[in-house]
Amino acid sequence: MNAEALLEIDTVDVDIINYFLSEPEISHSRVARRVNKSQPAVGARIKKLEAKSLIKSMYGINLSKAGFTIAFISLQAMNPDKIIDEMRRCPFVINALRLIGQYNVQIWLAATSIERIENIVEGNIRSVDGISRVMMQVWIEPIGDLVAPVNLNMEHHLHLKCGPDCKNLAKDHEFLRGYLDCTAGKNKGGSKDGELLEKQFNIDLDDKLIVMKLQDDPSITFSLIGEQIDKSQPAVGARIAKMKKRNFMAFKRGVNFKTSKDLHLVQVSIAATDSSLLIESLKKCEYILFGFKTLGEKSLIAYAGTHSIEHLEMELDKCIRALPSVRALETSVVVSCMKDLVLPYQPAHECFVCNYDKVPISKGEQAIA
Ligand SMILES: [Zn+2]
Ligand SMILES: [Zn+2]
Ligand SMILES: [Zn+2]
Incomplete structure (x- = not known):
């Protein structure tokens, strides 16, 4: 099942989420104009997305x-x-x-x-x-x-x-x-x-x-x-x-991973031969929500969001495991968070950034092959 079906949202909802992620302070009326819907209609969608914990507003450090x-x-x-x-x-x-x-x-x-x-x-x-x-x-x-x-x-x-x-x-x-x-x-x-x-x-x-x-x-x-x-x-x-x-x-x-019932957060620990190169790839990958470099064998720690652990595992094969500087990769699934955890998750079925970097052919050609 893809993310939209599981979350019971459509492409307009996905667009709304993406506008809020890229421009957190955007007004509801601007969002309404961009998705070409009335303000009350968009207001109702935002309420629904908030109820699903897919959009939460927060101030923080x-x-x-x-x-x-x-x-x-x-x-x-x-x-x-x-x-x-x-x-x-x-x-x-x-x-x-x-x-x-x-x-x-x-x-x-x-x-x-x-x-x-x-x-x-x-x-x-x-x-x-x-x-x-x-x-x-x-x-x-x-x-x-x-x-x-x-x-x-x-x-x-x-x-x-x-x-x-x-x-x-x-x-x-x-x-x-x-x-x-x-x-x-x-x-x-x-x-x-x-x-x-x-x-x-x-x-x-x-x-x-x-x-x-x-x-x-x-x-x-x-x-x-x-x-x-x-x-x-x-x-x-x-x-x-x-x-x-x-x-x-x-x-x-962003998504509140503490309260979302349908989305999972996964910790990805990576041992790399060239961490600075890999950091650039992780920053671009659509599944990676944030991370950091630390000392030790697995020196890159990142957090990925997904609607399906199984799906994410397969995607990580393409996005990260396949990279030449990755020596080892280990995942741990987050079961619960003590406090609200708001992260910029966007419902995606494929990471277009990583796939584009590696396979510069269109989806149509891929389907024929
Ligand atoms: Zn899927
Ligand atoms: Zn990726
Ligand atoms: Zn105290």
Whole structure:
């Protein structure tokens, strides 16, 4: 079955999805004009696509460009759900996935430094009962963009104690610059760890609040944010534009892989002889949603979206396994995500980019042959 049939969508829906992916801020009326349908008709289609989790709007940090240190921690765990539950309130966790494969849990961390990441792994992850293997993959080069909400108050937390006992995450927005004891929920005064993050990313407290509010509710108006932080609407708009322009924050639309019932996310780990060449191919491939280069034997990690695992396996043969620099390729299927995961999936049955590169003949000729 092809993607459209499985998702119960038609070519107009696919066009709408593609317009939103290439231009996330496009207005509904512009989309209506481009697909040559009335605005109410397109509005109804968008509602339907949103209900299917095929279009979700979100604000987040552009993790591929903002400058955070990012590490994906893969675990072999006896009680994966318990670990994921314990990580739920850690402010450094971008997401936590359950996988089928050599590792069954993967925790995505973003922090201001590699030391922070190491502390979290040592203090909060390695020490948990029932974990037999830990693999830490630090990003050294992004492939495509990963945009996800990040708790910009992360530095206010005592990361070693953050977790189910953290009393402050619920009232995040009231957090100011104090150094707080997460478990006691009171300001201990003294040092100002929050300023570390502000300095590193060249933002101030108001920028931070704006980002956090947009992440919580992408449909909040600039004027309401302005009221809440005591700034004018144009001032809020200017700050948002500036943060977008320098690729710190982004507005995205895409499939929400946490809630989609029909689509699957697959992790692809590749050992390559020439990784820079392969990165260029991965960036172009229509199945690859994002990825990164790391150290180690399988140094390229990418994530692909599909309506059918079997179909994707066959497509990966053509798109990636066939490339001369690929030495080994391993896939793991993502079973679930802890948080929303919005990625630029487009329903495709064939990767025209990779196929075009390798087989420069038209589909008609192929059919005859
Ligand atoms: Zn198919
Ligand atoms: Zn905390
Ligand atoms: Zn491809």
